[in-house]
Amino acid sequence: MNTYVIYNKKSNNNHGATGAFKIKELWTNKNLIYKELNEFSTYEELFKSIAPDDEVVLCGGDGTLNFLVNEVDCENVPNPIYYYPTGTGNDFWNDLGKKAGDAPAKINQYLVKLPKVTVNGVTRKFINGIGYGIDGYCCEEGDKQRAEFGGKEINYTAIAIKGLLFHYKPTHAKVTVDGVTTEYDRCWLAPTMNGRFYGGGMMATPNQDRLNPERTVTTMVMYGAGKIATLAAFPTIFKGEHVNKTKIVRIMSGKKVHVEFDRPVALQIDGETVLNVKEYFVETASAE
Numbered sequence: 329m330n331t332y333v334i335y336n337k338k339s340n341n342n343h344g345a346t347g348a349f350k351i352k353e354l355w356t357n358k359n360l361i362y363k364e365l366n367e368f369s370t371y372e373e374l375f376k377s378i379a380p381d382d383e384v385v386l387c388g389g390d391g392t393l394n395f396l397v398n399e400v401d402c403e404n405v406p407n408p409i410y411y412y413p414t415g416t417g418n419d420f421w422n423d424l425g426k427k428a429g430d431a432p433a434k435i436n437q438y439l440v441k442l443p444k445v446t447v448n449g450v451t452r453k454f455i456n457g458i459g460y461g462i463d464g465y466c467c468e469e470g471d472k473q474r475a476e477f478g479g480k481e482i483n484y485t486a487i488a489i490k491g492l493l494f495h496y497k498p499t500h501a502k503v504t505v506d507g508v509t510t511e512y513d514r515c516w517l518a519p520t521m522n523g524r525f526y527g528g529g530m531m532a533t534p535n536q537d538r539l540n541p542e543r544t545v546t547t548m549v550m551y552g553a554g555k556i557a558t559l560a561a562f563p564t565i566f567k568g569e570h571v572n573k574t575k576i577v578r579i580m581s582g583k584k585v586h587v588e589f590d591r592p593v594a595l596q597i598d599g600e601t602v603l604n605v606k607e608y609f610v611e612t613a614s615a616e
Contacts, residue, residue, distance in 0.1 A: 329381050331358045334374065335414065336365050336388035347414030348387040354431045358383075365392075371400045380406040385432050389415020390456055393439075394598035397453045402439035411435045416481075417528035417599060419456050423538065438538060441613040443522050443545050447595060447602050455598050457521035457532065458608060460587055461550075462488060462496045464594035466527070467601040484528055492516075492559045498551075499589040505547055506582035512551035516558050518587045520547045520610045524568070526599075533579065534568030543614040547585050549578045585610040 335348035345364075352360060365388075368374045374384070384407050386396060393411065396402070402409070410432035413421040424433060442453040459467065469491070470482040501515035512518075519526060521533040522545055533546040550558065553576045561577075564570040570577050588607040595605040 329359070329383065330378070331355070331360050331383040331385060332374070332378060333360050333362045333385045333387060333412075334365060335362065336392050348412065351385060351387075351412055351432060371396055375400065375405055375407060378407065383408045383410060385410040385412055387412045387414045389413065390417060390420050390598045391415070391600050393420055393455045394453075394600065397439055397442055397455060402436070405436075408434055409436050409439065417526075419525035419528065420523065422525045422529065423456070423523040441543050443520075443543070443610055443612045445520075445597060446609040446611075447597070447605055452597065454522060456523045457519050457526040457598070458610065459517075459519045459526055459596040460589070460605070460608060461499070461515060461517040461519070461593065462491050463517060463519060463527050463530075464596050464601065464605070465491050465496045467596040467599065468594035468603065471601050488562065489559065492555055492562065499591055499593065501549065501551065501590075502586075502588040503547060503549055503580070504584075504586040505580040506584055510578070512549055512578070514553065515549060515551040515589070516553075517548065517550040518589075520545050520585050520587065520608075530565045531568035532565060534571060535579075536581075542583070543612045544581045544583055545585060545610055545612055546579060546581045547587070549580075550576060551578070552576045583612045583614055 333348055333351055335345055337345040412432040426433060444451050444453050445458050466484050466487045469487045470484055473482055498514040498516050501512045501518050503510055519532050521536050523538045524531050524533055524536050526532055532548050536546040561570055561573055571579055586609050592604040592606045595602045
């Protein structure tokens with residue numbers, strides 16, 4: 329049996345290879361074969377080229393996992409698939425209760441029965457969540473800074489604070505969960521989550537369980553408050569304490585979600601930015 333370590337050298341601001349080779353220190357008794365992502369054209373090609381009992385360790389960030397589940401039917405992959413985080417946010421790893429330096433974790437059970445999001449006519453699965461509102465704006469601004477400054481580390485917290493105070497304007501939102509529609513003025517955030525974490529450590533939905541029997545997702549809406557009050561509440565998201573602020577935060581769980589804003593804004597899917605979005609639809613595997 330071989331263990332194929334697939335790494336994305338571009339993750340973690342182009343330090344992905346360094347992180348991947350640390351597995352040698354954690355798994356000294358395995359026959360590790362390293363392959364960079366660009367060594368094969370598709371993940372399907374990789375899985376067809378290895379034996380059914382060979383192991384695969386995927387190294388990268390949340391976007392790397394998103395790419396895998398949208399390219400391969402993980403329901404029918406016989407190989408044990410492990411994950412080792414070498415990205416920046418690593419929200420999936422946090423959701424598993426893992427810490428930096430922990431050995432790779434087997435993740436096959438987390439790659440099946442995933443929810444799907446439809447945005448601008450395109451449908452895709454997601455691992456962690458959909459960010460819509462100022463979180464999407466942060467990804468948009470982060471992409472701009474990355475293009476301008478290259479490998480410079482992006483400070484998303486600073487982007488969020490500046491956005492709240494100066495640049496981002498809240499929207500009017502219409503949120504429908506399992507057929508029940510509610511409208512919100514001054515909506516700042518409206519993510520729908522498969523896990524608890526997104527945005528590099530924000531615990532948007534602390535009670536969401538990605539393996540819950542019904543496979544429901546959770547939508548969180550932060551709304552109603554002005555810039556200063558919202559800025560004061562924003563840090564509580566990192567500990568999940570924002571859910572106690574019931575006057576400005578609403579939590580809803582369900583199988584079908586439709587979120588619509590009154591103007592187009594940026595949206596992010598597992599950290600990947602989509603621009604000019606007025607609405608998104610989420611449907612869980614149990615709702616199909």
